[in-house]
Amino acid sequence: MFLNDLYHMLDPIAFSVGPFSVHWYGLAYLAGFICAGVVLWRTQRRWGLGLSGDDVYLIMIAIVFGIIIGARLFYVVFYGAGYYLEHPLEIFATWNGGMSFHGGLAGAVVGGALACRRCGISIASVCDMGVIGAPIGLFFGRCANFVNGELWGKETDLPWGVMFETGGNVYRHPSQLYEAILEGLVIFAVLYLLSRRVPPRPQGTxxxxxxxxxxxxxxxxxxxxxxxxxLGYLFGPITMGQLLSLPLVLLGIVVLVAAHRLNRPQVGYLA
Incomplete structure (x- = not known):
């Protein structure tokens, strides 16, 4: 089983400098932020929006802080199951894990919107450009989850099953890699191909x-x-992750319908 052998060859710690250790999880976040920033910059140039490098940098910094704060807060509220009420100082212990994508998305939108308002830039267009690069970060993050041996799947007898150290003496679905491929590579490919058209598709697409x-x-x-x-299962086979994902699908459909009807062009600086 290639994936099983690969998992057991990997170390969650990328390298150490004296007493300090650098984990792949932290490097995944860093790589994701850098790649997303590059994609945003190149996309706005391809679309001819004329944003300055300083403004793009400010927006990315705001998005980074929004993601980190939002992802942690959502995890504490929706996945903490009361633990953090008894251990409030643990809220700040992000190195122990516990980040929610849904919260990170909300935080990114809020942080990016605040920066856009300060710079006089279209929030809708920045959101559109930001989500083109976001799947790259998701890809790196899910790969880091695999290296850490966390968020694994159910038992399986498929040839690519992996026996995770914390998952018992059974082979499990490498669900982290399923998400890395679908949420990362597939979504990025779809959005990147859509973004190649000039003039670009309407705001919200x-x-x-x-x-x-x-x-x-x-x-x-x-x-x-x-x-x-x-948390376990909430309603039959339904999990918290699924419960939080359904509103995203509905919201996405509403945004697509509005984008088609309004047909507003992508813009950079607001008049």
Whole structure:
């Protein structure tokens, strides 16, 4: 089993410098932010929006802080199951894990919107460009989850099953890699190909497509992924991840319909 052998060859710590250790998970976040920034910059140039490098940098910094704060807060609220009420200082211990994509998305939108308002830039267009690069970060993040041996799937007898150290003496679905492929590579390929058209598609097209695809893919993968131990299943086979993904699909459909009807062009600086 190639994936099983690969998993046991990998170390969650990328390298150490004296007493300090650098984990692949942290490097995944860093790589994702850098790649997303590059995609945003190149996309606005291809679309001819004329944004300055300083403004793009400010927007990316705001998005980074929004993602980190939003992802942690959502995890504490929706996945904490009361643990953080008893251990409030643990809220800041992000190195122990616990980040929610749904919260990260909300935080990115809020952070990016605040930066856009300060710079006089179209929030809708920045959202569209931002979600084109976001799947790259999702890809790196899910790969890091695999290296860490966390968020694994249900038992399987398929040839690519992996025996994770914390998952018992059974082979499991490498659900982290399923998500890396679907939420990362597939969504990026779809959005990137859509973004190649000039003039670009109307505002909201990319955000709506991203929300629908992510929500659908996440909902499907959850069927083979073991839910968080502190929550388990909420309603029959439904998990918290699925419960939070359904609104994304609905919101994405609404955004796509609005984008088609309004047909507003992508713009950079607001008049």
């Amino acid at each position: 990319f955000m709506g497509t991203f929300l629908v695809l992510y929500g659908v893919f996440r909902f499907l993968v959850e069927f083979v992924r073991v839910p968080d131990a502190q």
